[in-house]
Amino acid sequence: MILNKVVSLVFTVVLMGSLYGQETAVSQDSISIQDLDEVVVTATRTYRQLSSVPLPVTLISQKQIQRTGVTRLNEILNEQTGIVMTPDATIGGGEGVQIQGVASDYIMILIDGVPVVGRSSGNLDLSRFAIGNIKQIEIVKGPSSSLFGSEALGGVINIITEKPTSDSVSGQAGHRAATFNNQNTNVSLGQSRGDFGYFIFADRLSTNGFDLASGDESQTVNPFYNYTLNGRVYFDIGEKIKVFTSGRYFFQEFDIDPSTSKEQDANVQLRVDHRLSKNSNLQYELYYTRYFTDEKTVDPLDNMLLIANDFNQQLFRPEVRFNHSFKANNTLTVGAGYNFETLDRSLFADVVRFDSQYMFAQYDFKPIDKLNIIAGARFDTHSEYNSQLSPKFSARYDFNDKFAFKASVGSGFKAPDFRQLYLDFTNAAGGGYSVFGKEVEAEGIQRLVTNNEIANLVVDDNDLGQRLNAERSIGYNAGFTYIHGKVTADINFFRNDFDNLIDTRILASKSNGQNVFGYINRESVYTRGLEFNVKYRIMENLNFSGGYQLLYAFDNNKEDALNNGEVFGRDPETLQTIRLTKDDYFGLENRSRHTLNAKVFYEVPKWGANANLRVVYRSRFGLTDRNGNDLLDDFDDSFVPGYALVNLTLGKTFYEKYQLQLGANNLLDFKGQNPLAVQDNEILVNPGIQLFTRLTFQF
Template sequence: MSLNKNYFVIIFSTLAHFFSLAQQSPEKDSVLTENLNEVVVTATRTMRQLSSLPLPVTLIPKKQLEQTGVTRLNEILSEQTGIVMTPDATIGGGEGVQIQGIASDYILVLIDGVPMVGRSSGNLDLSRFAVGNIAQIEIVKGPSSSLFGSEALGGVINIITEKPRSENLTGAVSHRAATFNNQNSNVSLSQRMGAFGYALFADRLSSDGVDLAPDQEGQTINPLTNYTLSGRFYFEASEKWDVFSSARYFGQSFAVSDGRSEETDLNLQLRANQHPSSRTEIQYELYYTNYTTNEQTTDPINDELLLDNAFDQKLFRPEVRINYSYRDQNTLSLGGGYNFESLDRSLFADLVTFDSQYLFAQYDFNPSDRLNIIAGARYDSHSEYNSQLSPKISARYALSPHLAVKGSVGSGFKAPDFRQLYLDFTNASGGGYSVFGKEVEADGIQRLQDNGELASLQVDPAMLGDALDAETSVGFNLGTTYRNGKVSAGVNFFRNDFRNLIDTRILAAKSNGQNVFGYINRERVFTQGMEVDLQVRLEDNLRLSGGYQLLYAYDKERRNDIENGQVFARDPQSQETVRLQTSDYFGLENRSRHTLNLKAFYEIPDWNAHCNLRLVYRSRFGLTDRNGNGLLDTYDDSFVNGYSLVNLSFGKTLWEDYQLQMGANNLLDFRGSNPLAAQDNEVFINPGIQLFVKLNFQF
């Protein structure tokens, strides 16, 4: 839906009018006195106490990261309510993060408030992000386009890194060894020296990889080595000015048979914070990121180059933000920026460039002591797509000091990206699966047929090349929260309505047992459900928590077709064609109806130790339509059975400065099987149990 620019001008002017209402001197912000583990910045781009927010937000503090013993972002996210790490429909095709049933294409990932780029099959590889220097992780669920643009259609994950706090030099050195010869070492240093502060971090990870299909050539996950280097620098020039700068470099190489695969990720950020008065803060920010990959595969017999896949994406973004508080916790935020982006990819015919401009406004105010309202909107003007307005409003009402009700509604927009239009990719090192953008899928399928690489076609040939439409959505969240002493609980009901959702589908099966993937609009899709969270401190040293998500995700048009008796399937037992009933429609691919997590953290002061046990359950889900009727039904044979992963960790402090930690991930050694594996070949969906031991020295 394209909206006239005048609409945004009116909203922007109306919000700006609140400046004239500044009649009272601001009081001291009570948020600043809160425990830092309870303060979040992502949801509103201002400091807010977690319990006071009208939005569904999950916060993962540093202590949880340390006690669980995880080393990468994807590992800790998989244990949170309503967040699922989803495998691609083919093993080796990557892994994405799903929030409230919304795919990873619509989840924006930030580090210290700036976006990460470089996606494969729409998935941003979260294993690129080490957790050793993370202070906390903030996850905002539901549409966040009003602040962060179209990529935040389904939510935002913001990684907040540590700041230097001590005038003495402090740091840590650690090494972790795990199954599959997984070796992870890191070192961190930080110090405050008057007005200057710095935080340095280095991380190295190596692994022998995993082979889940011994009968097939190559490994499912190739051996790898990667490095992360980062520096954060702070300077307080005066009472009214402070400067923050950061640099991060990630480099990774895979040991690929008959070739090489490398990737790099560079992020540079410079931000100046101005405080012209006690009421006003202005942030000036410059951000540059460059993500590259280079993958080559050669024929071992004649040394012929079979694949040369290069990817070079750059983003440069200047942005200005203004926060103005004219009374305690009533804040008007205004901002604008410019995106310059380019993508040079060997799988595209030409260099792709585009630019966009945006403005956003948000007013966070309290009409009464019990009511908090946040209203905002963002206007995006893109060189390739129609201009768009993304409004959002949220509210929280305190029924009592312990019980509150909160809700939000917001809209978003996302156009087809260049990958979905022009990608022409075959992953030789990952098993040989192929992915075609809509504009090239007809030619790609024809080429594979001419080469004799196809076993069967899964779609009507007349549908190949049909144009993709842009996507729009409206998201709703409504729930209650309860906090009283040692007990906190929350219930959130959500619904996200998409029009023209772009999703992946299987176009054809290849003769090597892999698949050919393409993109399709699902005319009207929705995800809806319920999330429940409960945390209880039974005693000072024992914390229990649990979370549950109920999810329904359907294509409305296909469900209507079933109700009208227009969809059929073959019963694999009777081999008869049957007309599907509504109960036969399972829903969208890769979505589980039920997910559950349970955690127990126990402190043992007498031993100077701690232990924890975490369980994650995911009910069964289907990977793709296998019987050709255009939906996932109970007669398909692509279902992965429900499973549980149990993780255990035990840590003890030795001689004050040393910490020894041992644990097991996937303690029950679950492996499962991939229903899309080639005939007579078993492919697991999980590598099994992983044991680890970690030694950390702090100074």
């Protein structure tokens, strides 16, 4: 097979590179580990100084995370430029992440460089990730499929966990109490002694939940508790081989009796770094992860089972990577891997399986002293969709030691997921509508026809079961960076074009008046705008940082319809039906035109005290089309007005080992009003102010 030849070629290149690396040497070891406080690895899969990367990358340090007093990944991400947290529609009300207007379905989440699974509804709930053991968080904006494949169509978030540094046992224990009886306890300890090191982390979170709809008997977020356990071991075998292994387990249960909602997330990672020479190394990696849920919705009146949504996804991935530095600032990276993925879900007729293989290559070099170029590509094959080639090119030019220009262009893709291919679901609780994935829709329609449940078939028989294509994107980023004295500033212009986005469509109408839905490649959308970030050291212990994003996000098909005069709406003031123009089109749902953040961090070393004030603003955004013209326009009444969240944290260290934090998230007690609430019913946007206190003991 062609694939086997391609993979064989990759391993041949790796072997030849390793032999070459044994025979060449340069005075500078460019792949050695540098000062990790300013080093990122996600953007290029090699160690690079943050200030030198020719891509839009955000680094959130451990110190920043600890000073804010937050405990979950979604909380810290929400304070970053160009990032917006969006609610998850699944039980529990968790949050996904939107980057540069790109929905959370298309953002890849990594822990120590390996992917997290568990998108039961397309969204990955980031509130399940504790951040008490995080060294840093790296965010790469724009398509990153050239290195990470599917789901990296809009960007990558990599959580880098902490590594032990002390030769004696050290760690910390802490407890945080907050509004809504939110109780969070965590303990960590580690040691690095000679060739061996370990780090252990345990976290427990519980809460009484909260309610955003006073007229609803159930809570918006039900009471729950969860546990996170994480262990990592490092050991060296001689001078050339370093071994890293880790395991993580997460368990969560919601109190929604008589219904049930439990989830488990576990993964095991083994990585071997083989230093072939001063300039070459190989990484061998084995990774296994499993995400499991047990969700059953039961009628509280008669205990009748309404919906069962058990979900069991497993991924096993071996991968090999090779890095070789021909000389300083000239590094070749190649790699290959295999994904074995299965999903057993109660909403599917059978257990389904994906197999995919991939190879990637990247060359990071400096043709001249002031110019850095990174060129790379990845080739993926898949058992259920066409092969994908994802190239990427980026460059950075330093005019001087203060001012630089950087730009990148790359292609990304997202494979059709299990749900879009194999879902076989009829909602007994929702009046009997059905949803079929592309691979089972023909069989599902035939089953309904046989049972005399179909009143009218909307699509042609020949259209049923036609293969879905992978969703594609091309992303462009270009901007300038300025660093001088106390000031660091950068501006980035971006555009992301998406094609073949998968949307739902009506396949048939049922005899009971309900519809049968399926999936189709249809949408073509784009996001564009700019981001601006600035950091300023006002004085030695007083730092300010701020960021702003301007975003436009539109559907190309809707714009064409507007330009052709095919869209109408009703003016709420005159109640007259009018022909809409492009100026009336607000854009895609849940996107704000303006978002900004501002942070002030202040330290008083002689008192062992610190304080920080963080402000996040989001301008108005629309939730859905309410006037029936199939797009979100300025005449819709589904807009949430702009609002600001103000967060304050105060910290004080006692006796060198104890730290007390007091804080208030949403200090101004913003609650807002959801416009989708029915008449005489109130649905809030935010539960209000959340006070917390935290005590930590270092040992």
